[in-house]
Amino acid sequence: TRILGIEGTAWAASAAVFDAGSDDVFIESDAYQPDSGGIHPREASEHMHDAVPRVVERALDHARETHDGPATESPVDAVAFSRGPGLGPCLRVVGTAARALSQALDVPLVGVNHMVAHLEIGRHTADFESPVCLNASGANAHLLAYRNGRYRVLGETMDTGVGNAIDKFTRHVGWSHPGGPKVEAAAEDGRYVDLPYVVKGMDFSFSGIMSAAKQRYDDDVPVDDICYSLQETIFGMLTEVSERALSLTGSDELVLGGGVGQNARLREMLQEMCDQRGAAFHAPEPRFLRDNAGMIAVLGAKMYDAGDTLALEDSRVDPDFRPDQVPVTWRRDEPE
Numbered sequence: 232t233r234i235l236g237i238e239g240t241a242w243a244a245s246a247a248v249f250d251a252g253s254d255d256v257f258i259e260s261d262a263y264q265p266d267s268g269g270i271h272p273r274e275a276s277e278h279m280h281d282a283v284p285r286v287v288e289r290a291l292d293h294a295r296e297t298h299d300g301p302a303t304e305s306p307v308d309a310v311a312f313s314r315g316p317g318l319g320p321c322l323r324v325v326g327t328a329a330r331a332l333s334q335a336l337d338v339p340l341v342g343v344n345h346m347v348a349h350l351e352i353g354r355h356t357a358d359f360e361s362p363v364c365l366n367a368s369g370a371n372a373h374l375l376a377y378r379n380g381r382y383r384v385l386g387e388t389m390d391t392g393v394g395n396a397i398d399k400f401t402r403h404v405g406w407s408h409p410g411g412p413k414v415e416a417a418a419e420d421g422r423y424v425d426l427p428y429v430v431k432g433m434d435f436s437f438s439g440i441m442s443a444a445k446q447r448y449d450d451d452v453p454v455d456d457i458c459y460s461l462q463e464t465i466f467g468m469l470t471e472v473s474e475r476a477l478s479l480t481g482s483d484e485l486v487l488g489g490g491v492g493q494n495a496r497l498r499e500m501l502q503e504m505c506d507q508r509g510a511a512f513h514a515p516e517p518r519f520l521r522d523n524a525g526m527i528a529v530l531g532a533k534m535y536d537a538g539d540t541l542a543l544e545d546s547r548v549d550p551d552f553r554p555d556q557v558p559v560t561w562r563r564d565e566p567e
């Protein structure tokens with residue numbers, strides 16, 4: 232099976248070709264970089280307009296170059312695209328491109344949930360059976376585990392996504408987007424200052440921590456100390472809830488997903504927690520953690536093989552597409 236994947240939920244215009252036979256994933260991405268402030272939905276969708284055709288063309292070139300069949304045959308078996316969650320104007324550009332390509336190539340369309348793709352790329356690259364997944368991305372933060380045909384949300388943020396929370400603090404400080412890597416660098420020289428730690432049952436909240444962090448900054452607390460403490464607090468919370476999710480499900484596998492998963496301190500905390508309880512931990516390589524079409528193509532292949540394709544008239548995008556809305560067709564034959 233060979234699948235063309237297209238991603239464009241927020242900032243990354245990305246296209247990929249996954250070849251299930253060789254397990255090769257070719258990814259071509261073009262990132263939107265705001266001039267100032269955070270991601271602006273209209274500017275981001277203009278970026279998609281501009282960049283999606285370009286990245287798709289490169290991915291298709293690659294598919295054609297590596298295709299064995301006759302030149303008249305489509306070099307891919309299906310077109311998979313991110314249906315949501317994400318910014319509506321961006322998703323609509325990607326949806327339109329995917330529909331047009333599936334018609335032009337005369338292959339089926341596969342509609343992929345972006346958050347489930349963050350999870351499945353971890354399961355795929357680790358070869359794990361049934362892991363708990365911590366999705367630590369820009370606009371989201373939640374724990375997922377499989378049960379009775381769906382990925383259940385075991386715990387989640389009660390307000391903003393984890394990356395967006397960090398980015399809000401760095402905007403306050405005047406640093407350019409994205410803020411996560413800058414916080415990570417500044418944290419190296421920091422010392423701990425008190426910040427609120429907010430975990431309620433399996434859910435968690437970032438807004439109080441962010442207000443406190445901004446306040447500390449306005450009170451002239453050194454920014455390195457705030458960055459260090461932000462990481463220790465936020466990642467400590469995510470690690471605590473991940474541990475509880477492992478304990479609740481009885482799973483001994485944890486995978487990490489999302490752009491914040493590129494952070495070395497978060498990975499270190501999760502690794503240590505897993506080591507202590509004898510669980511296996513896997514963080515996919517960075518190109519699969521941040522938004523990318525590779526994960527869309529990989530899950531697209533599993534869905535395609537399960538016959539889970541979309542009719543054109545049912546292919547509307549969904550900015551609020553939750554992972555627990557997705558029937559997990561590709562794991563149907565597994566024991567519960």
Ligand code: ATP
Binds near residue numbers: 395410411493521
């Ligand atoms: P979603 O997948 O929820 O739609 P998204 O589209 O915003 O989220 P991702 O690519 O998953 O995107 O994550 C981007 C986020 O990752 C940004 O908020 C950025 O600040 C954060 N990030 C990137 N690198 C790091 C890092 N080293 N440490 C912490 N955060 C990071």
